[in-house]
Amino acid sequence: xxxxxxxxxxxxxxxxxxxxxxxxxxxxxxxxxxxxxxxxxxxxxxxxxxxxxxxxxxxxxxxxxxxxxxxxxxxxxxxxxxxxxxxxxxxxxxxxxxxxxxxxxxxxxxxxxxxxxxxxxxxxxxxxxxxxxxxxxxxxxxxxxxxxxxxxxxxxxxxxxxxxxxxxxxxxxxxxxxxxxxxxxxxxxxxxxxxxxxxxxxxxxxxxxxxxxxxxxxxxxxxxxxxxxxxxx
Numbered sequence: 561x562x563x564x565x566x567x568x569x570x571x572x573x574x575x576x577x578x579x580x581x582x583x584x585x586x587x588x589x590x591x592x593x594x595x596x597x598x599x600x601x602x603x604x605x606x607x608x609x610x611x612x613x614x615x616x617x618x619x620x621x622x623x624x625x626x627x628x629x630x631x632x633x634x635x636x637x638x639x640x641x642x643x644x645x646x647x648x649x650x651x652x653x654x655x656x657x658x659x660x661x662x663x664x665x666x667x668x669x670x671x672x673x674x675x676x677x678x679x680x681x682x683x684x685x686x687x688x689x690x691x692x693x694x695x696x697x698x699x700x701x702x703x704x705x706x707x708x709x710x711x712x713x714x715x716x717x718x719x720x721x722x723x724x725x726x727x728x729x730x731x732x733x734x735x736x737x738x739x740x741x742x743x744x745x746x747x748x749x750x751x752x753x754x755x756x757x758x759x760x761x762x763x764x765x766x767x768x769x770x771x772x773x774x775x776x777x778x779x780x781x782x783x784x785x786x787x788x789x790x791x792x793x
Contacts, residue, residue, distance in 0.1 A: 572643045579646040579653075586653045587737070591746045594662035602657035607753055609655055613648040614757040618764055661745030674741035681735025687721050688729035716773045718780050725786045726766070730758045734788075762787050 666674060721728030737751035766787075769777045787793055 569639045572639045572646070575646040575650075576642050579649040582650055582653050586656075587747065587750065591744055591750065592740075592742055594665075594742075594744045595658050595660035595746075597660040597745065598658055602659045603749055605655075605657045606652075606659065606749055609652045610750075610753040610757060613645070613652055614761070616644055616648055617757075618761050656746070656750075659745040659749050663743040663745070663748060665742040667741075671741040674739050677739035678736050681732045681737075681739060684721055684728050684732030685736065686732075688732060690720075716769075716776055716780065718784075723784065725788060725790060726781065726784050727758075727762060727788050730755075730762070730788050733758065759788070759793070 725731060734751070734755050737747070737754070740747055766777075766781070773780075
């Protein structure tokens with residue numbers, strides 16, 4: 561691999577980390593300030609931004625889409641995906657149209673309960689990605705054969721939180737976002753739009769998992785019935 565390719569990969573990895581940090585700062589700080597309600601046009605624009613990110617995130621992971629990108633060297637394919645995903649995620653933040661409004665702002669013991677929900681969500685996220693190679697995730701190291709976005713590279717993950725639900729990373733994301741003690745209209749919109757995408761994407765992802773892992777995944781799905789929320793979905 562050339563030096564230029566390695567530089568592109570490392571810069572892309574930096575962009576990936578920066579885009580995630582931007583989202584955390586944006587949701588935690590910027591979105592915590594309630595603004596006057598600005599109308600439904602802003603929500604429509606924001607939904608379009610999230611949809612654009614979701615389309616790339618879902619379609620690019622499909623094998624037929626990767627084959628159409630054969631012009632890109634296989635060693636750079638993951639880096640290309642990370643570059644585009646990072647730019648689209650940053651675009652969601654930078655182009656987001658403030659919706660405004662506030663649903664609630666709780667204090668005292670209830671705020672502690674909300675914090676506990678968010679911490680549990682963050683713990684689920686951390687446990688779900690614990691086996692991932694960070695360099696592979698950032699597109700610096702070539703991706704392995706695994707097609708599952710929330711599973712370690714070595715194969716199908718069935719232990720830990722995966723023994724309770726099939727997509728614990730998604731549940732962790734929802735708990736971390738919806739658990740905010742101060743729920744502004746923008747926080748609710750971002751949480752709802754991204755969670756809706758995850759719910760819609762699950763059948764597509766599981767179809768790929770069945771193709772990749774065959775009977776192993778069928779047995780796992782039969783044993784772990786719930787996809788995201790136990791006794792609900």
